Amino acid sequence: MLLAETAASNFQPFDVFMIIFTLLIAAGLIRLLMERPRKNRFAIGFAAVALLVFLYTDYVMISGW
Secondary structure, three states: OHHHHHOOOOOOOHHHHHHHHHHHHHHHHHHHHHOOOOOOHHHHHHHHHHHHHHHHHHHHHHHOO
């Protein structure tokens, strides 16, 4: 009985979208940081905060699997 209870997963189909969104935000942040002539500091800060929030959400989500 204990094995059946621990084998249950909290995986949801939306979890895949969360990971994809995190990767897209990371790619956007990298593109913003690689911009040469003039960097948009507001966009970099916004993307960095969004990436931190999504990384934390992904951590909590994956630890629940």
